[in-house]
Amino acid sequence: MSLKSTTLALTLSLAAAGAWAGPKCDAPKDKWMKEGDFRAMVQKQGYEIKKFKVSSGNCYEIYGLDKDGKKVEIYFDPASGNPVERK
Template identity: 30%
Template sequence: MRKTSLILACLAVYAASPALADDDCFVPMENWQPRDAVAGLAKEKGWTVRRIKIDDGCYEIDGRDAEGRQIEVTIHPATLDVIEFEYEDEDDDHDDDKRKGRDDD
C-alpha cells in the first residue's frame, strides 16, 4: 500500500511540474517583444529569416543558419530565449513525395 501511495505521489509531482511542461509559451501579449526584436536576434546569430510566425504562443522562425542549413527555431516571446532549435532535413519532403508517388524530378 505504501509503495502505491509513493508512486501516485511521484506521478502527481511529475504531472504538476512546470519545468516538464511542453514547449507552449504562456505570456500575456503586453509582455511580448516586438517582431522586429525577433528579426534582430536572428540577424545577430547569422540566420536568414524566411518567416516569423506565432505557434503555441511562441515565436517561431523558419529560415537558414549561417551555413545555409534549413532551421526551425522556437523563441520565447518575452525573453527572446531560444526554447527549441531544429535542423530541418530538406530531403525528407522529397522522400515523402517519392513514397506517395509524386516524384517531381
C-alpha cells in the same frame, strides 16, 4: 470494431496529435518583444528568416537558415527571445 481496435486507434490518434504539437510559451503578450526587435536580434545572431509566425503555442517561430546555412525550424520565447526548441 472491437474494443481493442478502438483503444489502439484512439491511442495512435493521440500520439500523432502530440507529435505535431510544438512547445508552449506562457509569457503574457504585453511582455513580448516587438516583432521588429525580435527579427533584428535573430538576424544579428546569423539567422536568415524565410518565414516568421506565432506558433499555436504562442512562441515566435522561424523557418530559415542558421549561420552555417543549414535549414532550421526554431521556436523562441517571445518575451526573452531565448530559443525554446529547434528542429
